[in-house]
Amino acid sequence: MNFQDLLLALQEYWRAQGCLLEQPLDLEVGAGTFHPATFFGVLGPRPWRVAYVEPSRRPTDGRYADNPMRMQAYYQYQVILKPVPPDVQDLYLQSLVSLGIDLKRHDVRFEHDDWKGPTLGAAGLGWQVVLDGLEISQFTYFQQMGGIELAPISCELTYGTERIAMVLQGTNSVWELRWDQAHTYGELKRESERQFCAYNFEAADVGLIAKLFEEHEAAAGQLLQAELPYPAYEQAAKCSHLFNLLDARRALHVTERERFIRRIQRLTRGCAESYLKLSRGQHKPDTAPD
Amino acid sequence: MRDLVLEIGVEEIPPGQLPELARQLSSAAQAELKAERLAYQALRVDYTLRRLVLFVAGLQQQQSDSRREIKGPPKRAAFDAEGQPTQAALGFCRSRGAKPEELIVKTTPEGEYCFLERREAGRPTVELLPELLPRVIERLVPKETMRWDDSGLRFVRPIRWLLCLYGDEPLGFSYGRLRAGRLTCGHRALGASQIEIKDTQDYFKQLKANGVVLDPSERRAQVESALRVIADEIKAQPLASPDLIAEIADNLEHPHPVLGCFSDAFLSLPSEVLATTLVEHQKFVPFALGSQASPYFVGFRDGGADEDGTVRAGYERVVGARLTDSQFFFELDRRTALVERARALRTVVYQEKLGSVWDKVGRIRKLAQLIAEQVGTSDPEALDRSAFLCKADLLTAMVGEFPTLQGIIGGAYAKLEGEPDAVALAIREHYLPRTAEDELPQSEGGSVLSLADKLDTLIGSLASGEQPSGSRDPFGLRRAAIGVIRIALAKSLKLDCYALIRRAENLYHFIPNRRPISVVENYLGERLYQVLLRQYGIAYDVLDAVIAAHDGNFGRVLEKARSLEAIRGAERFRSLVIAFSRACHITRDQSAHGFVPRLFREEAERELWRAYLKAEGQIKPLLACGDFAGVIEQLVGLRQPIDRYFDDVLVMTPDRELRQNRLGFLRAIVELFLNIGDLSRIVVEGAGAAEGRKDAKGVS
Numbered sequence: 004m005n006f007q008d009l010l011l012a013l014q015e016y017w018r019a020q021g022c023l024l025e026q027p028l029d030l031e032v033g034a035g036t037f038h039p040a041t042f043f044g045v046l047g048p049r050p051w052r053v054a055y056v057e058p059s060r061r062p063t064d065g066r067y068a069d070n071p072m073r074m075q076a077y078y079q080y081q082v083i084l085k086p087v088p089p090d091v092q093d094l095y096l097q098s099l100v101s102l103g104i105d106l107k108r109h110d111v112r113f114e115h116d117d118w119k120g121p122t123l124g125a126a127g128l129g130w131q132v133v134l135d136g137l138e139i140s141q142f143t144y145f146q147q148m149g150g151i152e153l154a155p156i157s158c159e160l161t162y163g164t165e166r167i168a169m170v171l172q173g174t175n176s177v178w179e180l181r182w183d184q185a186h187t188y189g190e191l192k193r194e195s196e197r198q199f200c201a202y203n204f205e206a207a208d209v210g211l212i213a214k215l216f217e218e219h220e221a222a223a224g225q226l227l228q229a230e231l232p233y234p235a236y237e238q239a240a241k242c243s244h245l246f247n248l249l250d251a252r253r254a255l256h257v258t259e260r261e262r263f264i265r266r267i268q269r270l271t272r273g274c275a276e277s278y279l280k281l282s283r284g285q286h287k288p289d290t291a292p293d
Numbered sequence: 294m295r296d297l298v299l300e301i302g303v304e305e306i307p308p309g310q311l312p313e314l315a316r317q318l319s320s321a322a323q324a325e326l327k328a329e330r331l332a333y334q335a336l337r338v339d340y341t342l343r344r345l346v347l348f349v350a351g352l353q354q355q356q357s358d359s360r361r362e363i364k365g366p367p368k369r370a371a372f373d374a375e376g377q378p379t380q381a382a383l384g385f386c387r388s389r390g391a392k393p394e395e396l397i398v399k400t401t402p403e404g405e406y407c408f409l410e411r412r413e414a415g416r417p418t419v420e421l422l423p424e425l426l427p428r429v430i431e432r433l434v435p436k437e438t439m440r441w442d443d444s445g446l447r448f449v450r451p452i453r454w455l456l457c458l459y460g461d462e463p464l465g466f467s468y469g470r471l472r473a474g475r476l477t478c479g480h481r482a483l484g485a486s487q488i489e490i491k492d493t494q495d496y497f498k499q500l501k502a503n504g505v506v507l508d509p510s511e512r513r514a515q516v517e518s519a520l521r522v523i524a525d526e527i528k529a530q531p532l533a534s535p536d537l538i539a540e541i542a543d544n545l546e547h548p549h550p551v552l553g554c555f556s557d558a559f560l561s562l563p564s565e566v567l568a569t570t571l572v573e574h575q576k577f578v579p580f581a582l583g584s585q586a587s588p589y590f591v592g593f594r595d596g597g598a599d600e601d602g603t604v605r606a607g608y609e610r611v612v613g614a615r616l617t618d619s620q621f622f623f624e625l626d627r628r629t630a631l632v633e634r635a636r637a638l639r640t641v642v643y644q645e646k647l648g649s650v651w652d653k654v655g656r657i658r659k660l661a662q663l664i665a666e667q668v669g670t671s672d673p674e675a676l677d678r679s680a681f682l683c684k685a686d687l688l689t690a691m692v693g694e695f696p697t698l699q700g701i702i703g704g705a706y707a708k709l710e711g712e713p714d715a716v717a718l719a720i721r722e723h724y725l726p727r728t729a730e731d732e733l734p735q736s737e738g739g740s741v742l743s744l745a746d747k748l749d750t751l752i753g754s755l756a757s758g759e760q761p762s763g764s765r766d767p768f769g770l771r772r773a774a775i776g777v778i779r780i781a782l783a784k785s786l787k788l789d790c791y792a793l794i795r796r797a798e799n800l801y802h803f804i805p806n807r808r809p810i811s812v813v814e815n816y817l818g819e820r821l822y823q824v825l826l827r828q829y830g831i832a833y834d835v836l837d838a839v840i841a842a843h844d845g846n847f848g849r850v851l852e853k854a855r856s857l858e859a860i861r862g863a864e865r866f867r868s869l870v871i872a873f874s875r876a877c878h879i880t881r882d883q884s885a886h887g888f889v890p891r892l893f894r895e896e897a898e899r900e901l902w903r904a905y906l907k908a909e910g911q912i913k914p915l916l917a918c919g920d921f922a923g924v925i926e927q928l929v930g931l932r933q934p935i936d937r938y939f940d941d942v943l944v945m946t947p948d949r950e951l952r953q954n955r956l957g958f959l960r961a962i963v964e965l966f967l968n969i970g971d972l973s974r975i976v977v978e979g980a981g982a983a984e985g986r987k988d989a990k991g992v993s
Contacts, residue, residue, distance in 0.1 A: 066621060072614045087441055089453060089470075092304055096481075107482045110551075110594035110604045114544070115307035117437070128439040128450070130305060135607020136575055136592060144439055144451070156440050175610050 004103060006168045006182045010056055013080050013162065016101045017054035020094060022082060025055035030237060031244040033061050035081030035161055036120055039236060042271070043278050044083055045148050045157040051085045056164075060244065062203035062251035068189075068196040071176035072137075072166060075199055076192070080162040086155035087144065095132070095142065095160055103171060110135050118143045122243045122267040124150035124275070127159065139166045149275020150268070203251040213254070216245040216263075223270045232277035239270035294334075295418075295460030296493040297349040299426055300477055302454035305342045308543035310436055310449055311509070315340045321432035322347050325425050330357040331418060339507040341546045344477075346507060347429070348493070352459070356415030363389060365407035368398050382407060419459055423466035426457060430468060444469035454478070461492035479503025480546050482596040504597075505546045512542040516593060519550040520578060527552070529580040529587045532568060541576055545595035553577070553608045555588050559616040562623055563705040569695045570619045575611065622690035631706055635685040644768070646757040646804055650684050653749060656800050657683065660745035663796055668741070668786045672715055676738050679719035682707060683742060686720075700724040726776050733783050740780050744788070747773040752794060755812045757804045774820040781847040782824070790817060791845025814843070821847055825854060832858065838970035849919065853969050856921035865929050867977045872935040873928075873966050874973040876959045879944055885956035892954040897941035901934040902958070909965060916968055924969055935962070 004012070018024055028038045035041060035057035044051045057079045065075030084091060092113070096106060104111075113130040118141060120126075127143035141161040145153055165177045165188065174180055178189030223238035246263050249255050255263060299322075306314065319338040326333065326349070334351030365371065371382035378386075378393040386393050389409050396407045435449035446452065446469040455473035457464040463475040475490045483504025490496045497507070506512045516538050520531040542548060559567065564586040571577040571590050580589040592608045599605055638650040647653065658680040662673075670676050686692050686703030695702075704721025708714070715738050722739025723746055725732060734740045750773045761770045781788050791814050798810045818840055825831045831854045839853045860866045893899050908927045915923040944955045966972055 066618070070614065070617050070621065071610075073618060086443070087451075089442075089451075093486075107596070108601065108603050110596060110599075110607070111481070112544070112595055113305035115305070115309070128437065135594075135604050136577075136611040137607060144441055146439055154440075155443060169610070170607060173606070175613065 004168065004171045005184065006165070006180050006188060009102060009164060009168050009171065010078070010080065012102050013098065013164070014054070016098045017082055020052070022052040022054040022084075025053050027055060027057050028240075030240050031060050032057065032240055033243065033247060034059050034120075035079040036123060036125065036159065037240050037243070038081065039233065041081065041083050041159065042123060042148060042236065042275075043232075045085055045145055045153055045159075046151065046275055046279055047282055048155070050155075051083060051157070054080070054082045057081050060199075060247070062199075062247050065196070065200035065203055065251070067200040068178065068193045071178070072169065074177065074192075074196050075203060076196065078164045080164050082160040082162075083157055084160070085157035087158040091158050092142075095140070098160075099134075099167075102167065104134070104167075109170075113142065116141070121264045122246070122271065123148065124268050124272050134167070134170055137166055137170065139163050139170070150272040151275050151279070203248060207248050207252055209249065209252050209254045212245050212248050212252075216242055216249070219245065220266060220270065223273075227270070227273045227277055230277055230281065232274045232281065235270070235277070236274040239267060239274060242267050242270065294351045294353055295462075297333075297347070297352045297422070298456065298458050298493045298496050299347040299429070299473075300454075300456040300496070301345040301430060301452060302456070302477065303343060303345065303448065303452050304450040306345075306449055308342055308540055311340050311342065311543050314345060314433055314435060314449070315509075317433050318345050318347055318429070321429045322349065325429050325432075326352075329421055329425055330359065330415065331421065331425075332357065340509060340543075341505060341507060341512075342544060343546060344505075344507075345433075352418060354418050356418065356421060358415050359413045361411045361413070362399075363409045363411060364401075365396065365409060367403075368405035368407060371396070371407045385409075419462060419464065422457075422459060422464050426464070426473075427466055427468050442470060456490060456496070458490060458493050458496065480505050480596070483547055506548070509539075509543060512545070512548055513538055515548050516542050516550075519548065519593075520591060523550060523552055523591055524580070527580065527587075527589055529582050529589055531578050531580055531591070533578045537572060537576065537578065541578075541593050544576065545593060547595060547597070548593045549595075549597055549599070551592050551594050551599050551604050551608055553590050553592060553605050553612060555590070555609065555612050555616055557588055559620065560586055560588060562616070562619060563702070563709075565698060565701045565705060566619050566623065566691065566695075567616070569698055570615050571612065573695060573697065574615055575608075577608070577612070619691070619694070622694055626689040626691055626702075626706065627709070631682050631685040631703065631710060631712075634688045635682055637688055638684055641687065644754065644757070647753045648803075650687060653753070654681065654684050656749045656753070657742070657745045659800055660748055660793075660797055661741050663793055664741050664744055664788065667793060668788050670741065671737060675713055675715040676719070676741060678712065679707075679716040679723070679738055679742055680745065682712070682716065683720050683723050683746065726779060728772065729775050733780055740784055740786070744777055744780055747777045748790075748794070748797070751777070751816065752797065752801055752810070752813050753804070755816055756801050756807050756810065758806065758808060770816070771820065774817055775824060777817065778821050778824050778847055782851055785848045787846070788848075789845040790814075790847065791843065793845070814845070818843070821850065825851060829854075831855075832861075834974055834976045835861065835970075837974035838972055841971035841974060842967050842969065849921075852919060853921045856925055857970065857972075857975065859922065860925055861975065861977070865932065866925075868936070869929050869932045870972050870975050870977045872932050872939075873963070875939055876935060876962050877966075877971070877973045880956055880960045880963055883956045883960070885953045886960060888954045888957035888961065892951060894951065895942050897934070897938045898955075898958070901931070901938045901962070904931050904934040905962060905965065912965065912968060921969060928966055928969065931962070931965075 014024055025040045038055065038057055040053045040055065044053055059079045060076050062075050064073055066073045068074065088094065100106060112133040114133050116131040117128050124147065125145065126147045127145040129143035131138045132140040132142055140163060143159045145157045145159055147153060165180060168180050169177060172180060178187065178193055180188035182188050182191055219238045219241045223235045226235035226238060246267060315338045319336065322336060332353045333349045336349045339346045365385040366381045371379055373379055382393060382396060386396065391409050395409055397410065398405055399408050438447035438449060440447055441451035452471065454476065455468060455471050456475060456477045457473040458475060464473060466473050477488050477490060479485045479488055480503055485503055488499050488503060490499055500507055520533060524531050567586050568579045571579045575592065577590045577592040580587045590612065594604050638654060641650045643650045643653045658677055661676055661680045665673060665676055683703065686699060686706060689702060691702045692699050700723055701721055704717045707720050708717040718736045719738030719742045722734035722736055723742040725734045725743055734743050750768060751770055754768045754770055759768060781790065794810055794813050801807060822836050822840055825836055826833060829851065835854050835857045838857065839850050844850050890902055893902060908931055911927045912924050942955065946952050
């Protein structure tokens, strides 16, 4: 199965499970969790099923395209199920079957891995799903988002699409993956991977990034004051990526790192609170006729 | 009598929490069954990561009858002179719906009273269990809990099914949104996804047939035996700690070994890096060829045989990628020498009030030197070099990736850089012991460096105001103190910790609002008490006695305690304790010090003085060579003169000068005893602490 067919198959499968198919966020983010369809979607009482591909960037994970499966940019497939159906583990396993993974031939495991996204004020319990020793998904029951206790609970399924494709194609390196019949992943991405590693680890202007962080932080604060949580949230997401860049440049000491995380957390928390306040206003006729 | 099975079906529970949850299930079931007066023959709990299983064999079908007594009026108020019930008795009976003939008289500590007996017939077990079992489940308290639906339930992971059979009868109680029944599921790959169970015997048969090994010790045995078979085949030795085996066995329902192999090119990595990469991330078992690493490893899949090699190929792919990453870190690290990294520690904060790690290293070097002055060292240069380099690996990428390799990787890099073996080994060992049960450093340098590092942590943190509590100990002070004590005890070092701490005090003068150094001594004393009590089984009162003597040589404290334990049963020791306690209590809270023999008036005073001089002369050399039993025998020799002294001499005489002299003399006697300990704390018949206190009160 070519890489692009795998993404299509996941879309098909989750559409059949009643998921709305969203499109990626047009910002640099570290994970599909940052998409507003997840961040805002899991807040509040409204049932919500959504799935989408999210191109993700994690500057510190770059290895100059020398490592067979670690890189700074990749494609996550993200599913949110709210509320959580009782057979959610089976739904997930069946999605693997739909990709052609024979569960009897392979070793599929749910391994303890609780997830915390401190910048998003997110916390959940769950597993990493491990296929023949390889971590292919993160499976999380969100308990909190934006520092707010969730009700109902949402389940987040995050697929590492390249890794699953590697298992299906039997390749030992992501760079050899067939994207379609004519192109490999390496042909399409290897050069940009190298250049971004050089940027993340060496060329990125620390002074400029630190300044941008301050400015986006200030902008987010102003937008929150104006009760515009969506634009404010985008500014916070920008801060998060800039923070990741500073981290990759090792420009932050441990205590400083903590302080930056708390600054972003304050913003995302504000976004979550503002969003809930506004949406309660909108839903007023439903909940409290007056 | 029938058997009971309760299976709590849960989505994959973190294996680390399973043994504790199983223990809780067992004790919760025992407590609830007992409270409901339900007898049984045997109770056991099995588990896998997907199910907790309670099995109660021979559970009686009916609750035992209960008998209850209701207390009424006293006999003398209940019956008149003719033995007829009074109004009080009749009223009591009426209120309980009983006849006066039913009254029985019983003797209680308050006298004779009337009672009514009430019997209640036991209820059928099938009726009780649906009320009792939800309470059992509610009593499970996982370390972490979560919500998964709107039922309000919290558990470590979502509970997805409940099977409950009493014999062949399903007990359909509700729990959250679930209803218990006779359905379960088998192993994900090897069994059916829905199995209907006939009865309790059928449950165990069906689970086995559906690929689930329920008994954790059986899974462990399977893992171990599979490793033995493979070790024989490939002529290599598995490196699997009991913890790793338990973790593997608790992380699956049906273990099957998969042998894999990585490229020889990775064998140039330090063997600890190879092992940690395999174990920490993958829970794979590495193999060694003698003292060399081998490219073999075994992973355990959850399922059956890997017939077409799919799983093996997957395991090898992952290991290859992981080792590529480790090699990346290794090569990155090797570009910078440890000496350079040691200097860069200036920029790494250790603790806010205690400066950088570089500052800490400076203190460790001085402490190591002070320790070496006390206990001696064969190679002071190597010791200082290892102290200088011991924290350098904190800045390596490898420790960033595998924090558990701190020290170990520093030692390996030191060796690769051509540092002497003694230096590499001391760096490697200086974090030991990492836990209360962990191994101790074996080398001389490792022991000294470990002591220096831990003492710096203790003195620095305690002096700057940190005070660990039962639940809060962010800097690991308890662990550090126990490490110091264990090394001091095991190495029988000539180390006097208290003297050392006082000599090192000036290293900590920079701390603002510094607490006195005695907080460190007290903290070590408390931990020493705990270690000797729990790990050496010394009685608490003997510990009270020896620790009160405030001796900083912990090996010596242990020997004193053992000498006291050996003699405490003897009659002569009992009377010695009584005699000493009198001397001790009468001088407590008195400021008198020193005495002059010319003020001795009574013969008993002179006699005790002569005995004292003799004993003091003998005790000095005995103490020096550590013969504490001999010291105690010398003290025993003072018993009779002390007794006579108290019989003949009025210590608290109105003559002030005489009184001060006598108190001063007794004080000297007490000090002599304190070379061993405060014997008045030892509990012996006829000399309880309470009586001692009474004595002291009488004379003040």
